[in-house]
Amino acid sequence: xxxxxxxxxxxxxxxxxxxxxxxxxxxxxxxxxxxxxxxxxxxxxxxxxxxxxxxxxxxxxxxxxxxxxxxxxxxxxxxxxxxxxxxxxxxxxxxxxxxxxxxxxxxxxxxxxxxxxxxxxxxxxxxxxxxxxxxxxxxxxxxxxxxxxxxxxxxxxxxxxxxxxxx
Numbered sequence: 001x002x003x004x005x006x007x008x009x010x011x012x013x014x015x016x017x018x019x020x021x022x023x024x025x026x027x028x029x030x031x032x033x034x035x036x037x038x039x040x041x042x043x044x045x046x047x048x049x050x051x052x053x054x055x056x057x058x059x060x061x062x063x064x065x066x067x068x069x070x071x072x073x074x075x076x077x078x079x080x081x082x083x084x085x086x087x088x089x090x091x092x093x094x095x096x097x098x099x100x101x102x103x104x105x106x107x108x109x110x111x112x113x114x115x116x117x118x119x120x121x122x123x124x125x126x127x128x129x130x131x132x133x134x135x136x137x138x139x140x141x142x143x144x145x146x147x148x149x150x151x152x153x154x155x156x157x158x159x160x161x162x163x164x165x166x167x
Contacts, residue, residue: 004035008076008085008108010095012063015044019091019115027055038083040076041095062095069094073101087111096130109133114142114150136160 007030014020027037031054039050040058050057060075061068080102088103088110090096099110112132131150135157137143143159146152 005030006084006086007035007037007089008080008083008087009037009039009089009091010062010076010099011039011041011091012095013042013044014039014047014050014057016046020044020046020049022115023091024049024053024055028053031055036083038079038085040072040079060098062092062098069098070101073098076102089113090132091115093129096132099132100130111136114138114146131156134158 007027009023009027011019011023023039027039030037038056038058040060041062043057043059047057058076058079060072062072064072076098085102085108088099088108090099090110090112096110096112102108103110110130110132111134112130113136114131129150131146131152133156135146135150135152137146137157137159138161140159143154143157146157147154
């Protein structure tokens with residue numbers, strides 16, 4: 001069917017840097033194609049980028065400790081009761097843990113985008129590493145790391161190279 005996809009991005013926050021720009025550009029492109037998109041996270045240095053756009057922002061504590069993450073999942077569950085979601089797109093491991101809690105009633109798939117692929121995944125990090133139901137990587141190096149360090153099955157990984165910005 002050609003029904004629009006309702007997408008919710010979960011990120012740590014609207015912090016300065018490439019990740020905020022990536023989410024902003026991707027959300028804007030999807031909205032331009034008729035897909036409702038929201039972004040959830042904490043307000044950061046680049047929040048004006050989102051505040052001055054048609055992208056709805058949901059303030060939730062996605063950087064915090066387990067109690068904060070529990071609060072974030074409660075707030076997002078309430079939001080999703082009024083704004084159903086077809087896809088949860090996560091950009092941090094903590095955000096993916098929250099997204100898993102959102103799947104209990106609604107079952108939208110989680111797409112996790114790997115943005116940093118040079119982290120050691122040993123000790124406690126191993127237990128909080130959830131690469132979603134589908135994993136998106138932007139390079140062959142990130143794909144290899146996701147398979148070797150993240151133990152993600154290759155068939156769950158999609159490699160979509162990022163456009164090179166020449167400006």
